[in-house]
Amino acid sequence: MDALVSLGHGFLVAITPVNILYGFLGAVLGTAIGVLPGLGPPATIAILLPITYKIPAVSAIIMLAGIYYGAMWGGSTTSILLNIPGEPASVVTCLDGYKMARQGRAGPALGIAAMGSFFGAIVSLMGLVLIAPILADFALKFGPPEYFSLVLLGLMMAIYLTEESVIKGLIMGVLGLILGSIGIDPAYGAERFTFNLVRLSGGLDFVVVGMGLFGISEVLINLEAPEVREVYKTSLKKLLPTREDWRHAWASVVRGSVLGSLIGVLPGGGAVISSFASYAVEKRVSKHPERFGSGIIEGVAGPETANNAAATSSFIPLLTLGIPGNLSIAMIFVAFMIHGIRPGPLLLQQHPDLFWGVIASMFIGNVILLALNLPLVGFWARLLKVPYKYLVVVIVVVCVMGAYSVNYAAFDVGAMLFFGIFGYFIRKGGFPAAPLILAMILGPILERSLQQSLMMSGGDPGIFFRRGISITLLSVGGLLVLKPIMLWLWKKRRGNV
């Protein structure tokens, strides 16, 4: 109850006209950069940071936080409309979201993404208000062995990202692992697959690879067969999800909220992993898993809810432990420090106004975002009425600008085009692109945590089986692998009887 009283006090801080203005500014800006691929929230916050030196700490943090969670709202837009993942957490949204758009259901896809985002953020915020210390302790329990087991389980999700052949999915997964190992190895500093190019020693950016594999390859495929665009001429009247859509999606939204809130507190890629995990869970529990990837609403609702819930809960380690879990949160950490405030266990005692003010502003900001995004759905959906021969120019320009803005390097534009052509050929062969991206993101974490775990144990792999969380995660993974074999054995025995 204390927490709710304090939150009430926080609303008094957040509801001042100046702070509402800053929150609004952040949310609008966040949506805009979320829609544009490439220039992500960390870069935007970095650019705006100097402006916040002169304004009060509360207002500064409210605005910068708004940019971060606002971007999670906008991220789904290009995934759904153009098959370009605006940021890594929206890669899975391409799978069903874009298919929905091609069936003339861009409106419901965008609508469910917005409403799911809102629901996920609110659930996660309630967690932040009521059980932040518990969630922070949960995050601390994850050492290298726990990360290894979690990521190993995560890699198995590659199977759920495939539409037809599991073997082809696994091949792409392995390719992703190899691409993810480009650069300097985390333990000994050896260079791998860099061909003496300094540019490659930092590894390939998966935003660049993603835009190529999804966006550019889509353009190439469509140029080959322009007649398939007919589907866009279907009615756009139904802009928002129908009652029927909600009947399918509500459970996905609830599951996505919980999953996102939990995984989001883990430092390092929480939002990305949560969106993939949510998709895998939805496909797993679904009565019709074979329809995933064909444009069904659960495939959009789950991941889009989860990534917003995760973005919100990633504030927990920052506010309670002073640990920034990802790049955007690290930039917000810098803003705290510039204002002479060190986030951490003493933040709540020393700066209650700031702590609760920022949390309250996130409630307000999400309401603003919902009010802002729902009317935009119609506008975005109408964009698809533009003839494809014009749209294709926009897509290519957006992709090129996006790739360039990641590191301001022409190299990345070349890499994106390369992966675009590569993507064209793998799609011709029926190979799915999503497992490659997933493995590319998870590979480095897997490798690093494996090395760290084995260094901790002196080379004994038993470390993964002696720790509670780790063994639980491994058991779940083991059961998933063994289930088909057991089912097969069981059927065979019944057949013999």
Place this chain on the structure above:
Amino acid sequence: MAFQMKRFNMAIVALFFLALLIPQSLFADEFPSKPVTIIVPSRAGGGHDLTFRAVTSVAADYLGQPMVVKLMPGGRGAIGSDYVAKAKPDGYTLLGGGLGWSSATPAIEGRSKGPDDLVSICRINYNSIMIVARGDAPFKNFKELMAWIKANPGELIIGTGSRYIQDDFFWRKMMNEKGISVKIVPYQGGGAQFTAVLGGHSDVGGALVAMYLPFKPTGKLIPMLWLDKERHPLIPDVPTSFEEEEGVDFVSRMWRGVLAPKGTPRPIVDKLGVVFKKITDDTSFKRMMKRYGDSIDYLGPDEFAKVWRAEYEDFKAFAKTLKK
């Protein structure tokens, strides 16, 4: 009239050639005529990022032009360092230099760029690091820790933020000189390493004073050792590495300095040196550094060049002992 016109034209042509003849150094008076960029080759929210955000927040007052931070992380500092080394040596592209990518990595691994490829403008500040243990560790001070290491060789798990710098270098020196046996686990930066001690995944790790202080009342961390010559005023009870008999005399100074591409004209180097001196004397900058828990310790272009070179040679000597 036509004659006058011709004379006028000739005067212009003459002026143009005269301008070409003026030595480049004279243009230092006009430097800077556009914003100066500092490439920080490390992650957002790290010590370098924080320091240069503080620098740039007051820089315009002394430089006459804005100074902007551009983060270029990757390859443990090599990407940004190489970028600056190749940049035009005109003073508009500078590097936020550091112990790791400007000394240790080039000396030990031959990657990134050291004093052979870059020139020194100045050192701005430095901070040492403290050794901390997890709250429920079976040792309560450095003596007990050393006794425990000797009683349990190869058992202690030490987390460090990066190879060869700060506390990592201290422990490798300890292993070399004191013959102790421990497990050193490298993490992806100071923050991740600190989280691992808090969660009890490492027995011992490193912490900046400002990172440790909020946890002091929680008892989740035990302070062990301060890696510097003098005790730190905010943690007066923590002994230095020089006081403890079991330790090696070791100063872990993570410095932050400004470096420029080789070939930057001397007048520009001097001018920037003076500007950064004024920045480090600025009261608002001093206040920010104090909040971070860092010591401002300005060294000018020539003084710092010597210190940097000596440190680089030290690392080179250390690299030879590694290869044995």
